[in-house]
Amino acid sequence: MKLTMEWYPLFLRELLLFRRKLLRMGYLFSAMMVPIIYLLTFGFGLGRNISLGGMDYLGFLIPGLVAMSSMNNSYTWVASALNLNRLYFKTFQVFVQSPIRPSSIMIGEVFAGMVKGLFASFLIIGVGLIASPSFAVTPLFLLTLLINCFLFANMGVITGMRTRSHEDTATYSNFFILPMAFFSGTFFPVDRMPAFFKPFVYLMPLTHTNILIRKAALDAEGLISLLVLLLYATGFFLYGSRLIKEYSE
16 A cells, blocks of 8 residues: 555646646647648548558558557656756655655556656547547547557656756657667558568567557557567566666765
């Protein structure tokens, strides 16, 4: 019970800060701007006359945009906030010196990142339900979305703990997040990638999110992707908790 309650003050702090941003209309527009641009450009523009396995392109694209948006927001919010709190505001040191377990700090940061990722994702889901009749939200879709937010919020903690300056977070994003956004099956099926490049694509966790989130029910391929996502999520959580535990800056 103690472990259950330790993370809550950190989680509540992040949510209160997030609520202040929600009161600004500019934040709502910025959270939706990039996915909406992709939706208009690829979905209504280039993809108007494209069909993928009997599915209209818009119905294929929207789940990918949800996966990408959940990745970007869960990761970026945690990585940037933790980096700033650790290096500039020095509030993270207060958390470490307080009688809170590293795993509880990790859980509080990750859960807050998940809420931010889910918020942005539900904005895209709302647009998708209006824009595409073939788009549907299933229990497997929601489960995949939760796992994806959890996974990339953990990755955000790792980045926030390892970077030495705020500019370094952009470097990590350029090397890891940006390639996943474009090469992990968000805009086109992974099986259309060149054969020599596919092994690298299947190492990316977002690839397995895109595979799983588009399935109506769990099959053999989906089960493999689910296990891969759970392995990544577990590994990132353990590594992030270790970084917090060994923090001595």
